[in-house]
Amino acid sequence: MKKYLIALLVLSGLCLKAQTKELGKVTIEELKQKTHPNDSSAAAAVLFEVGRTSFEYSQTNGFEIVTEVLTKIKIYKKEGYEYANKSASYYIGGSASEKLEFSKAITYNLMNGKIEKTKLGSDGEFIEKVNKNWARKKISMPNVKEGSIIEYKMTLRSPYITNFPDWQFQRDIPVSYSEYTTYVPEYYVYNVRNKGFLSPVVKKENTQNSITSTSKERGWGVTTKFDQNVTNYKELKTNYVLTDVPALKDESYVNNINNYKTTVIHELAGERFPNRAYENYATDWETVVKKIYENEDFGNELNKTGYFEKDLDAILKGSTSLEEKMAVVFNYVKARMNWNEYYGYTCDNGVRKAYQEKTGNAAEINLMLTAMLRYAGFEANPVLISTRSNGIALFPSRTAFNYVIAGIELNNRVVLLDATDKNALPDILPTRDLNWLGRIIRKNNSSAEIDLMPKSNSKEVMYIMANVSPEGNVSGKIRDQYFDYNAFVFRGVNNKVAKDSYVEKLEKRHQGLEITDYAVQNNNDLSKPIQEEYSFTSNNSVEIIGDKMYFSPFLYLAMTENPFKQETREYPVDFVYPHQDKFVVSITVPEGYAIETLPQSKSIGMPDELGNFRYNISSNGNQIQLLYTIDINQAIISSEYYESLKGFYKEVVDKQTEKIVLKKA
């Protein structure tokens, strides 16, 4: 006797109440509207976006996540036409594929006072197989003009219950109404997180749902028997509404604008099925850490040592001090391994293979580094981080992180190391890593927050010795030293570039400048600061007007434009790392001229010691001396200080461009 089981899915108790926001209800008033009421410059606006994510059960696939989104967009201007094209990616690479569908896609126009509807046909829909794991569906709405309204429904069906979509309330155009409702069965626990500056109104409600499975039993062609099994379960309904969401606009000196986009994020925290133990994925950092450790591409890989032991024994021979050992191991990994530019905290090919091939992703390189440091006797542990491009890791979750580095616990502090960059040093990390907080994972499964941001100011010190000629030309020598992050950035940019093209670039940046005898030291000796030395002549630094000469003691190096031009600021200003620039200038006045006026010495600070500059100028006979330092003491300066910051830089520009006046004697 054969037994067929056919699963039917009935979603009861979910009867949708008549929604206020439905597709197909376009009015003449909406079509007539010429500009957005709250943002007259908007090229387009989302009139509403209403989404629901629920779980559907089938006996073959189990629960699947189904997300439906209804979108209605008003196009105001031609610049907004891009919002009439929509594309979405879906995963096709695993044992089961996601399915994506667009439907009810219609463009509405006003034609002679009447509403004209144009449906999207199959000729406006395209499927692109991006690669073996991803496909993309794209629609291009027909008949779009200024004033059109477009609508569509998108349905994404995913067998991956970890793949709960993020709901973004905010876009780069205004959103009048954004509503999202989730229906989560009692079997799943999700951590729900909100990101951004705006808070949606949240309503929660417990509801009921059920799975009805029908089993069909067939006898020997005589009778067919149906059995219905109904399983009732609780469901948590959560509803989010946010109205009149302003467009998200990018600004200069912003780390990653997505950090500020109002979004609700769901992360699977646990599974609670009847007759099974509770499976905890991530509710707190301890669990997150445990789960990550249990991942075979993380913990197992970290514990392997056989592949390097012999090599490491050989190179460690003779090193005795801790510093020496740390340097030996770190330099060995940096020299041997080549980063393939893939992020991730799990290995792709494994540390052993990566070691053999001398190529790996961030996890392979830095887990290998951690393992070697442990082998060399250090208390070394992986530090999970979220790179700048990934946004800030705000909440305990596995997906908050996308990268791993190494941390050594030494004398009550943690030294951070990332061997994916050849120019990195202990506590000098590639700038992609400098993103607030990371989390160190210790062997006993405990973990702790680690501040990734550099604390001390990276220095640049410039010594200038210059002579002004009676013709107003300036010649002299410059020694420029770059420390810490300044050196790291210098090496990253300039070590790849040929020397003479670097000099050409410098000459091009400063009009009338000629550089000779250019030499740079310590490009590859990371233990020392970068030191540039050159001779220069500049025929554009001094202005002769009448019988007087005017020039800034910074010569051609004065900052002439305020980098902060916006009137107001929404988001923090990100300098990446705190820094200090220092100028030590000595200028010889030409014969036949005398100093008429020197600028006044001046010091200015920003509130709360965020930054300051000190400008000290003096003269002695025909010599002028300037000692100038500017400090920016924090990598990130919050927007409430923007006024002060902008004002501070105005003073910097004014002071740096202020002129010394010489008079013909």
Add this chain to the structure above:
Amino acid sequence: MKLILLKRSLMKKSFTIVFLGSVFFTAHSQTMDLAVSAIPDSLKLNANSVVRLSQLNVTILSQGSMTLKSKKAITVLNELGLRDLDLMEYYDKNRRIAKIEATVYDASGKGMKTFRRKDFNDMSVADGVSIFNDNRALFLDYTPITYPFTMVLETETETSNTAFIPAWSPVDGYLVSTEKTSLTVNFKPELHLRLKEVNFSAKYPIEKTETPTSVSYTAKNIIARKREELSPIFMDIFPIVYFSLENFQLENVNGMAVNWKDFGKWYYDSLLADTEEIPLVAQEKIKQLVGNEKDPKEIARIIYRFVQEKTRYVSVQVGIGGWKPMLAKDVDKLGYGDCKALTNYTRSLLKTVGIPSYYTVVWSGNETRDIQNDIASMQGDHVILAIPDKSGYLWLECTSQTQPFGFQGDFTDDRNVLIIKPEGGEIVRTRTFAESDNLKIIKGSYAILENGSLDGKVKMVSKGLQYDSEFGKERLAKEELVKRYKEEFGNINNLTVNKISLQNDPVTIEFTENLEFKAESYAQNSNGKLMFALNAFNQNSYVPKKYKTREFPFEIQRGYTNEDETEITIPEGFSVEAKPNGMELSTEFGNYKIEFSVTGPSTILCKRKLVIKKGLFDKNNYENYRKFRETIARSDNSKIIIAKK
């Protein structure tokens, strides 16, 4: 991407890659020493990479069948040379990759690792412009483990598109040297292979051998060149051979063309003739819009506006759709299309009211590149529309919803293009804008206050290509516009723009900007004296890069004229202590004059005129041009000093 830890381990097993580490193609490398030490020093100079060997064999088996066999060995000397490694091969429905394999060698020339077809990634070639195209590629994502290294890539592809025989140059690019490079084209004489050699010179010795069924070129020991500012485009300075077949095939359609006339006729008959149908409703609509208008130019203006209002640019490139426009009636229905579709739609609409216009193929972009005029073949990357006019042609850019009628801008100006008429093709030059056409007139005034602030207003009128670069401001959101002005007047710190009024006249093609603004600390105060640059509104600080020795000629692609007049008022009680003298220059590159005259007890007038001429100049004149621009930059920034009486 946020995805799927739970299923990850499963996925991983099925995609484990096993490299076969020990088999290398010794048979080929016997003849070649791939050791880096074998590269002559002269080829390492200025080079990030060295082409050790490049062999391309093109065999045209029939009108509809061609194979391309390529073997290329490149030594990458440093990280910057990585971009010269082109580890990618394209394919599509009519182009098949029969073989692809790469082997990497270390500095001593020893084989390290071979990558086979399965090691290459398969991906769609999203070109960033098309919403969809069906081109794909296999590419190798290689992370170098040490420099220098050598990569040998061997590929074999088969295609039916004999309309595209690759052009060949012995030079791979800037900062790349070449040890040996060769091309052989084998063909059937009855298909008539044509070729055109450009920029051949003694500087690049090229050996050529010919038989009745083949032609080949070989070049050796070409040193690396550096790119120089203002040098003409690559195609205008390096040797290139272009090929075409008189009897060719494109996406399974046969073609025959000896010259541009034939080629254009074929193009029209095969790709355009059957696309012109316009639905009756649209025809009626057009007739209605045209009404009683009789002037063909005005009718065309009406139809162009109709197209601009009705359609938008969306690129869809599929199969022959990559070459053949979407049907006009489909554009009418969908309201979008790519350059071919929108141009052809406009053409078809014009045809319904009896106005002739021609589909025109062009190389687009800010750099002017010509369709090679004496070798008829598939060329170009963009399509515009030509409408015959008394003085020649009017050019319409049909992908733009905002461009004025008959104004093409610098995207397609001043170059040879292919006009396709039903009776055949023709090479024509698009409009050349003279320096007097590209005119910007600035009239302004400002007062300097006692505290050094500036308070001023300015009116700017732009024409020609200067119009092209400014009229987009009309469509910017307010804050974007303010940001743009702050950049445009970057020489004025602390600028606040109080009033903006813009007028766009698309008929006369004139864009007028009226601005009022203030700026703190424009004048620098030192001991009660104020110092500032008089020419506040149009400082040109461009100075080209200095070269100790220059190799290539230089080109000013477009000329322009600026005429400025600014009246400056100084605070009461102040007098001029020192005033700049002004400057006048007249050169073969253009003319410059700036004058500063005291017109009253507290007013100064600054008059300025700059004319930059278009032209191609010998490299020996470069330093003169640089000096010319340097003097302009300095004079534009001339400062005045005023002091309290």
